[in-house]
Amino acid sequence: MAPEPALRLRGITKRYGAVVACDGVDLTLERGEIHGLLGENGAGKSTLMRILLGLETQDSGAIDRDGRAVTITGPRQAAALGISMVHQHFSLVDPLAVWENVALGQSGPVRRAAVRAGVRAAAERYGLAIDPDARVGSLSAGERQRVELLKCLRRDPAVLIMDEPTSVLTRAESAELFAVLRRVVAAEHRAVVLISHKLAEITTATDRVTVIRAGRVVLRRATAATTEAELAREMVGREVTLGAAVGVLPHAPAPAAPASSQAALRLRGLTTRPGLDDLCLTVHAGEIVGLYGAEGNGQKSLGDVLSGLTVPDAGTVEVAGAPVDLRRPGALSAAGLGIVPEDRHHAGVVLDLSVAENLVMTRLGDVSGRVFVDRRRLRRRARALADEYGITAPSLDSPLRTLSGGNQQRVVLARELSGRPRVLVAAQPSRGLDVGAVEDLYARLRRCASDGIAVLVISTELEEILALTTRVATIFRGRIVGELPTAQADAERLGLLTGGAA
Amino acid sequence: MTRTGAWVSAVIVAAAVVLPGLLIAVTGGSPAAALRALIQGSLGDATAVSQTLLYAAPLLLVAVGACCSARSGAFNIGQEGQVLIGALAGAAAGLRLAVPGPALLVVVLLAAALAAGAWAWLSALMNRLRGVDIAVSTLLMTFLAQQVVAFAVTTPWLLQESRLGAAAALPQSNKLPSRALLGSLGDHPGLQLNLGLAVGIVVAVLVAVALDRTRWGFRLTMAGLNPAAARHAGISVTAVGGIALTVSGALAGLAGAVLLTSPLSTNRLQPDISINIGWDGLLVALVARNRPLLAIPIAGLFAVLRAGGNFLAATGVPPYLVDVVKALLTLAFVAPAVLRRRSVIA
Ligand SMILES: Nc1ncnc2c1ncn2[C@@H]1O[C@H](COP(=O)(O)OP(=O)(O)OP(=O)(O)O)[C@@H](O)[C@H]1O
Ligand SMILES: [Mg+2]
Numbered sequence: 001m002a003p004e005p006a007l008r009l010r011g012i013t014k015r016y017g018a019v020v021a022c023d024g025v026d027l028t029l030e031r032g033e034i035h036g037l038l039g040e041n042g043a044g045k046s047t048l049m050r051i052l053l054g055l056e057t058q059d060s061g062a063i064d065r066d067g068r069a070v071t072i073t074g075p076r077q078a079a080a081l082g083i084s085m086v087h088q089h090f091s092l093v094d095p096l097a098v099w100e101n102v103a104l105g106q107s108g109p110v111r112r113a114a115v116r117a118g119v120r121a122a123a124e125r126y127g128l129a130i131d132p133d134a135r136v137g138s139l140s141a142g143e144r145q146r147v148e149l150l151k152c153l154r155r156d157p158a159v160l161i162m163d164e165p166t167s168v169l170t171r172a173e174s175a176e177l178f179a180v181l182r183r184v185v186a187a188e189h190r191a192v193v194l195i196s197h198k199l200a201e202i203t204t205a206t207d208r209v210t211v212i213r214a215g216r217v218v219l220r221r222a223t224a225a226t227t228e229a230e231l232a233r234e235m236v237g238r239e240v241t242l243g244a245a246v247g248v249l250p251h252a253p254a255p256a257a258p259a260s261s262q263a264a265l266r267l268r269g270l271t272t273r274p275g276l277d278d279l280c281l282t283v284h285a286g287e288i289v290g291l292y293g294a295e296g297n298g299q300k301s302l303g304d305v306l307s308g309l310t311v312p313d314a315g316t317v318e319v320a321g322a323p324v325d326l327r328r329p330g331a332l333s334a335a336g337l338g339i340v341p342e343d344r345h346h347a348g349v350v351l352d353l354s355v356a357e358n359l360v361m362t363r364l365g366d367v368s369g370r371v372f373v374d375r376r377r378l379r380r381r382a383r384a385l386a387d388e389y390g391i392t393a394p395s396l397d398s399p400l401r402t403l404s405g406g407n408q409q410r411v412v413l414a415r416e417l418s419g420r421p422r423v424l425v426a427a428q429p430s431r432g433l434d435v436g437a438v439e440d441l442y443a444r445l446r447r448c449a450s451d452g453i454a455v456l457v458i459s460t461e462l463e464e465i466l467a468l469t470t471r472v473a474t475i476f477r478g479r480i481v482g483e484l485p486t487a488q489a490d491a492e493r494l495g496l497l498t499g500g501a502a
Numbered sequence: 503m504t505r506t507g508a509w510v511s512a513v514i515v516a517a518a519v520v521l522p523g524l525l526i527a528v529t530g531g532s533p534a535a536a537l538r539a540l541i542q543g544s545l546g547d548a549t550a551v552s553q554t555l556l557y558a559a560p561l562l563l564v565a566v567g568a569c570c571s572a573r574s575g576a577f578n579i580g581q582e583g584q585v586l587i588g589a590l591a592g593a594a595a596g597l598r599l600a601v602p603g604p605a606l607l608v609v610v611l612l613a614a615a616l617a618a619g620a621w622a623w624l625s626a627l628m629n630r631l632r633g634v635d636i637a638v639s640t641l642l643m644t645f646l647a648q649q650v651v652a653f654a655v656t657t658p659w660l661l662q663e664s665r666l667g668a669a670a671a672l673p674q675s676n677k678l679p680s681r682a683l684l685g686s687l688g689d690h691p692g693l694q695l696n697l698g699l700a701v702g703i704v705v706a707v708l709v710a711v712a713l714d715r716t717r718w719g720f721r722l723t724m725a726g727l728n729p730a731a732a733r734h735a736g737i738s739v740t741a742v743g744g745i746a747l748t749v750s751g752a753l754a755g756l757a758g759a760v761l762l763t764s765p766l767s768t769n770r771l772q773p774d775i776s777i778n779i780g781w782d783g784l785l786v787a788l789v790a791r792n793r794p795l796l797a798i799p800i801a802g803l804f805a806v807l808r809a810g811g812n813f814l815a816a817t818g819v820p821p822y823l824v825d826v827v828k829a830l831l832t833l834a835f836v837a838p839a840v841l842r843r844r845s846v847i848a
Binding site for chain 2: 307308309329330331333334339341346347348349350351352353357361362364365368371372373375
């Protein structure tokens with residue numbers, strides 16, 4: 001007799017008002033498998049997982065754990081049932097140390113030494129290097145992801161759910177993560193659900209795959225028996241040209257407008273401690289420059305400076321030839337610099353404001369008089385942006401929190417791109433977007449450049465850099481360590497440069 | 503509200519009703535009689551209603567101010583002290599300034615608002631210069647305010663009342679001239695509609711409009727919800743918070759002036775003139791989830807408990823029971839939100 005599956009979902013349906021997030025989903029999760037879950041932004045993947053964790057309650061449908069029907073009322077109980085999840089967005093407490101964050105989720109008395117030793121042991125066992133005493137606020141996205149994973153693994157879950165864990169990781173980090181997951185399923189016989197928008201990851205890292213579209217399962221198959229093209233087609237429901245998703249985008253087209261000699265953005269000697277060390281970089285109007293490097297080499301600090309969140313210890317930022325007073329709030333934005341921040345929940349959006357308000361929040365003046373906000377103008381503008389950028393929302397008045405992760409990212413993109421900036425900085429812009437949305441994003445960024453906007457793309461993804469940019473600078477330990485035209489760049493050369501060898 | 507949230511609320515509301523009843527029964531009283539007394543004392547007749555409405559005004563003013571500061575993320579919990587400072591400044595203005603006619607009332611109200619606003623702003627300043635936590639400093643400033651007022655009313659050359667003859671002067675100020683007092687609206691037999699309530703409602707509506715419809719309100723809300731995103735959008739979070747704190751202090755000060763100039767007090771500055779209105783107003787804002795318009799009925803509810811509670815105390819029931827009810831009701835409204843937030847993090 002075959003063993004019961006670790007988890008079986010039968011006919012799970014969840015509605016939010018008129019939105020059907022999950023529509024009669026059946027899903028079986030075997031022990032010892034990595035199960036890929038694919039779907040467009042807003043397809044219902046996260047909702048389904050939140051139901052498994054007891055954060056939401058399904059309207060109908062049943063869940064069996066090891067063959068027994070269970071009702072999951074909350075994360076505590078899910079943990080008791082051996083279900084644990086790494087969320088799409090980080091749920092760590094910045095001012096606390098790594099070990100404290102790990103201890104947060106557990107019940108009972110907390111013993112500092114024991115927790116720290118536990119963190120070390122788990123880190124050792126799974127190859128997740130992390131310092132238990134580091135403050136989480138100072139960690140890079142990749143390191144935070146490790147903390148999240150450690151937090152989960154310490155609960156010894158039978159079912160481990162990972163909601164887009166690799167969107168913040170470099171390719172090498174992702175490969176490491178998959179190796180860890182493989183060990184977890186093979187040696188420890190756990191079951192893993194892996195959600196990702198990167199088709200290549202799904203095909204290489206999973207055993208079986210389920211595709212959902214608009215809340216319904218449209219494909220269920222052994223991974224070996226499918227192809228990236230088929231998965232993409234099933235996801236969107238029509239034939240698609242496979243581009244960004246599989247990393248075979250054509251080389252960046254020559255810029256429509258030749259890069260002019262005018263420097264639209266000039267960074268001189270930017271230094272923050274820690275983070276940046278005398279960073280100098282120039283971006284001309286009409287070009288797309290890539291800033292490439294492994295996570296944690298100062299990209300976050302640069303993003304913070306360019307978002308106006310931190311004032312650098314030294315150095316200047318010039319926009320269109322004029323230095324910007326970085327101590328004045330909003331000076332950068334007033335000077336014409338738009339930015340898509342890396343961590344959108346931190347500085348990009350206000351989760352408890354409405355979708356419409358988030359779409360206009362940096363340009364409130366456009367939709368208001370001297371004193372009053374003109375609600376009608378605000379809504380009209382928001383509606384236009386939502387349509388143009390394909391944002392799916394329950395309604396424009398719902399809190400941004402209720403949008404799917406990818407749709408939240410689209411809100412930030414729509415707002416910053418539509419601001420007609422002189423300089424556009426996009427940090428990890430494709431994070432969390434589905435295949436179609438990534439292509440749309442790339443097209444828009446190229447159009448921005450050909451309209452004469454200076455575009456700086458900060459990315460840890462080689463494919464993105466190669467597909468999008470005309471020139472690439474590499475960053476290592478807060479410094480620019482190399483610069484070359486993208487046409488001359490390849491994985492090997494960039495790899496050498498980002499290793500700090502230059 | 504989530505299902506568990508609704509349950510929690512229901513249980514706590516039930517506790518708010520049952521627990522005090524039990525306590526009364528245990529101490530040998532009759533719960534039904536106590537409830538009757540509570541309602542009799544707050545809504546029973548025109549006099550009772552007048553009393554309730556009197557209490558509602560300062561409660562509402564404090565709560566509306568608290569809505570502002572809480573929404574901006576600069577948590578002011580020192581309203582009790584700001585009420586006192588407002589009353590102090592109002593008394594000083596009303597007794598010392600030679601303003602003719604009813605304009606004196608306006609001057610008293612303005613002086614109270616200005617002084618208490620400046621008092622609260624000191625906390626914003628300390629936060630900016632030294633990083634002192636705003637909740638902590640506003641709270642501590644309350645104790646300072648109590649000392650200041652006590653000093654003022656015991657010091658003859660400040661505000662202590664002047665006595666003719668041999669009788670010792672009490673720790674209180676002279677009575678304000680009657681032209682500086684809040685009058686009644688209209689002429690109803692038995693029922694007094696004090697002007698203070700009109701002031702409170704107008705302020706609540708104005709602040710609601712300012713918070714929900716103006717750029718200022720939008721910035722303030724944003725700064726409170728996500729300071730990083732606000733800074734990114736060009737908002738000076740400290741400045742916005744400082745203004746919100748000042749406004750909330752000013753409204754608490756206005757509440758102090760209302761206390762001073764309405765029949766709730768003897769129209770003299772006394773050390774206990776604030777009668778915990780600052781603390782209760784904070785609870786009103788908490789229950790109203792920082793929405794000024796919602797604060798209007800909630801302030802009414804708390805005023806009912808207060809007026810009825812005083813009456814109840816007169817019938818021999820320990821007055822702290824009313825405080826228990828107040829606390830439990832507040833919990834009933836606040837607990838579900840807290841629980842929900844926790845489950846999201848977990
Ligand atoms: N609390 C909520 N209220 C209303 N609608 C919601 C709520 N939560 C989710 N939704 C809606 O349910 C749908 C599915 O969202 P979900 O987050 O599951 O998508 P997803 O597949 O994870 O997408 P993504 O790839 O963008 O993360 C979306 O349309 C979303 O707007
Ligand atoms: Mg999701």
